[in-house]
Amino acid sequence: MTGHHWGYGKEDGPSSWYKNYPVAEGNRQSPIDIVPNEASHDRDLGPIMTNYDHCTSINISNNGHSVVVEFNDSDDRSVIKGGPLDNPYRLKQFHFHWGGKGHGGSEHTVSGEGFASELHLVHWNAVKYKTYGEASTAPDGLAVLGIFLETGDDHRWLHMITDVLYMVKYKGSITDFKGFNPNCLLPSSLHYWTYLGSLTTPPLHESVIWIILKEPIEVSEKQLGMFRMLLFTEEDDDQKMRMENNFRPPQPIKGRRVRSSN
Numbered sequence: 001m002t003g004h005h006w007g008y009g010k011e012d013g014p015s016s017w018y019k020n021y022p023v024a025e026g027n028r029q030s031p032i033d034i035v036p037n038e039a040s041h042d043r044d045l046g047p048i049m050t051n052y053d054h055c056t057s058i059n060i061s062n063n064g065h066s067v068v069v070e071f072n073d074s075d076d077r078s079v080i081k082g083g084p085l086d087n088p089y090r091l092k093q094f095h096f097h098w099g100g101k102g103h104g105g106s107e108h109t110v111s112g113e114g115f116a117s118e119l120h121l122v123h124w125n126a127v128k129y130k131t132y133g134e135a136s137t138a139p140d141g142l143a144v145l146g147i148f149l150e151t152g153d154d155h156r157w158l159h160m161i162t163d164v165l166y167m168v169k170y171k172g173s174i175t176d177f178k179g180f181n182p183n184c185l186l187p188s189s190l191h192y193w194t195y196l197g198s199l200t201t202p203p204l205h206e207s208v209i210w211i212i213l214k215e216p217i218e219v220s221e222k223q224l225g226m227f228r229m230l231l232f233t234e235e236d237d238d239q240k241m242r243m244e245n246n247f248r249p250p251q252p253i254k255g256r257r258v259r260s261s262n
């Protein structure tokens with residue numbers, strides 16, 4: 001039995017996580033509502049740089065909370081650097097959060113507005129920490145790049161992911177997913193907001209430097225609908241619970257500053 005069971009339902013959802021994860025009521029929890037004109041422009045906040053060219057995706061899986069693409073993080077091939085980061089952070093995995101049909105599903109909101117979905121690219125500080133696990137509990141251990149998805153036209157590369165979702169329909173399913181470069185999921189502008197926060201799922205570690213891109217990417221309702229055919233439940237589970245609304249709502253800002261790149 002690994003850890004505590006948690007989910008996004010009525011009984012095991014975000015409002016109950018504090019019972020097993022008291023840090024849920026901590027001072028640097030995520031996500032938050034971003035209010036652009038309250039964010040402070042920092043001239044010394046440089047551009048972020050993603051270098052995913054030789055990245056090595058390994059597999060795609062359904063972990064019962066989202067669909068996750070894992071990367072080989074044994075060297076500095078695929079990193080994010082610059083901006084608020086003191087050194088390069090290694091790409092470990094990316095995953096998505098989304099809502100029900102026609103509803104918001106992003107975790108961060110902007111002036112109270114949610115987006116249809118939010119993509120998180122999770123990176124860890126391999127310069128200061130020996131392992132991902134060690135980094136994940138350190139205050140500057142992780143850097144998560146957040147990208148909003150809004151509905152509109154088909155995204156020309158997202159089909160590479162939606163085409164294989166049927167292979168990971170059930171919790172616990174995993175399949176090879178090689179040669180995918182997440183550069184293709186970035187919007188044209190890398191302008192961002194940044195603040196100190198946490199993982200948005202248990203264990204809710206307060207170890208994340210958040211970098212949220214201002215420009216959303218566009219995906220079609222049809223592509224987003226493919227994510228909703230995933231299930232929270234395992235193949236032999238007679239309940240077929242559709243995977244949707246797997247997002248935590250915004251948490252108290254607790255005096256934190258949100259900074260904005262120019």
Ligand SMILES: COc1ccc(N[C@H](NS(N)(=O)=O)Oc2ccccc2)cc1OC
Pocket residue numbers: 063065066067068095120122132133136144198199200201202203
């Ligand atoms: C420290 O290593 C971890 C890193 C991340 C997350 N959870 C992550 N948090 S988030 N939303 O802030 O990126 O959420 C999910 C949600 C669905 C799928 C996979 C990640 C959990 C981790 O250890 C368990």
Ligand SMILES: [Zn+2]
Pocket residue numbers: 095096097120200
């Ligand atoms: Zn996430």
